[in-house]
Amino acid sequence: MNILIVDDSKAMRLIxxxxxxxxxxxxxxxxxxxxxxxxxxxxxxxxFHLVLSDWNMPEMSGxxxxxxxxxxxxKVTFGFVTSEGTADMRLRASEAGARFLLAKPFSPETLAExxxxxx
Amino acid sequence: xxINEDILREVTQTAWQAMLGIPLESSGAPTNADxxxxxxxxxxxxxxxDGTILIRWTPTVAHHxxxxxxxxxxxxxxxxxxxxxxxxxxxxxxxxxxxxxxSWLSLPIVQHSEGGDTTNGVAIHEAWFECAGEPVGVRxxxxxPEGRKQNYGLEETS
Numbered sequence: 335m336n337i338l339i340v341d342d343s344k345a346m347r348l349i350x351x352x353x354x355x356x357x358x359x360x361x362x363x364x365x366x367x368x369x370x371x372x373x374x375x376x377x378x379x380x381x382f383h384l385v386l387s388d389w390n391m392p393e394m395s396g397x398x399x400x401x402x403x404x405x406x407x408x409k410v411t412f413g414f415v416t417s418e419g420t421a422d423m424r425l426r427a428s429e430a431g432a433r434f435l436l437a438k439p440f441s442p443e444t445l446a447e448x449x450x451x452x453x
Numbered sequence: 454x455x456i457n458e459d460i461l462r463e464v465t466q467t468a469w470q471a472m473l474g475i476p477l478e479s480s481g482a483p484t485n486a487d488x489x490x491x492x493x494x495x496x497x498x499x500x501x502x503d504g505t506i507l508i509r510w511t512p513t514v515a516h517h518x519x520x521x522x523x524x525x526x527x528x529x530x531x532x533x534x535x536x537x538x539x540x541x542x543x544x545x546x547x548x549x550x551x552x553x554x555x556s557w558l559s560l561p562i563v564q565h566s567e568g569g570d571t572t573n574g575v576a577i578h579e580a581w582f583e584c585a586g587e588p589v590g591v592r593x594x595x596x597x598p599e600g601r602k603q604n605y606g607l608e609e610t611s
């Protein structure tokens with residue numbers, strides 16, 4: 335399956351990729367985008383089965399990326415991995431069509447739990 | 454729940470362990486902490502509460518964190534900036550939820566200082582740690598009311 339990690343931090347993309355592996359999700363094709371705009375271009379050009387996105391990014395935020403995808407009719411499974419996990423953000427994420435919101439820091443166990451049944 | 458020094462320590466050490474996997478031991482404040490060259494990574498919070506969450510790194514410990522994360526003996530300056538900025542983002546994002554809201558979190562800002570504390574505002578909480586034999590400080594700085602009108606260039610996140 336094709337997984338896309340979206341985060342403006344290279345360090346965070348590396349951590350998400352590492353945690354995916356530690357959670358037992360190795361063997362998938364994992365790609366990276368450093369901005370929401372770059373992710374949008376990649377998703378328009380290729381089928382992804384899961385998008386793991388940061389929320390707070392320059393140019394296009396994660397919630398803007400998700401909203402744009404849904405407006406275009408793209409129903410890719412989408413989850414947030416972000417430094418904030420307030421009730422308001424979780425509600426906004428859910429209403430926009432996200433399947434989960436994982437607050438950093440997170441463990442392989444919490445990532446595995448969030449992805450249970452999605453991959 | 455609100456922020457106190459114990460919570461500040463717990464949030465910071467949890468982030469450190471989960472993201473970097475290296476020990477961060479509680480310690481007292483070093484003497485002349487701001488008098489030497491250091492790196493500050495911070496996020497600003499604007500809204501019902503205005504201020505800054507910042508982490509003070511020695512250049513040595515910042516490079517150590519990048520070396521550990523990237524598993525490289527020679528991380529680039531950009532990689533070092535990225536790691537220290539992301540740690541401020543995670544610690545600040547976690548603390549933001551404990552401060553009065555609604556509020557907005559900035560993108561991380563990383564600055565180098567040759568010495569001296571240039572932070573605008575009052576440190577209402579501070580915790581010091583030791584990592585790889587080097588001091589690491591975390592501060593919660595509240596902006597005075599007269600300073601809250603300035604434009605931070607913040608981006609809305611919630």
